[in-house]
Amino acid sequence: MSETQGWTKVAELDEIPENxxxxxxxxxxxxxxxxRTEGEVFALRDECSHGAVRLSEGEVEDGTLECFLHGSCFxxxxxxxxxxxxxxxxxTYDVKIDGDDVLVSLDEKNS
Structure with missing residues (x-):
């Protein structure tokens, strides 16, 4: 992963499935x-605040990410x-798209 002025390239846009x-x-x-949903990309810490499991194993729906373990939606x-x-x-983290590159600022917006 490469870093430029506080932004870190974390993926290519086509690596993230739509919805x-x-x-x-x-x-x-x-x-x-x-x-990736509704034409935007979001970045969240990949750990449920309740069950300490990967949120990336959950489902995306209506602007939320659902934890697969107990059903909390974020x-x-x-x-x-x-x-x-x-x-x-x-x-959560700020996301910027530069061409096909997905860049994330690793400064947490909330904690």
Missing amino acids: GVLGIETDDEVPIALV DLRSGAPLNPPATQPVP
Whole structure:
């Protein structure tokens, strides 16, 4: 993964399925779930705040990512849990598309 002025290239756009998720890990071992839906790409920490499992194994629906283990849904923009059992948000990251490159700022927008 390459880094340019605070942005890290984490994937190519065509690696992320439409209305799907790609789980990656940065060189610093930060797990990130890249979600592509409705023409946008979102990045969340790839770890449920309730069950500590990979969110990238869940389903994308209506602007949310659902954890496969207990069904908590997280808002793609804010990382906020929308239903129990999760009560804590997951960190989100800014995403920028440069040509076919997906770049992420690893500064957490929330924590």
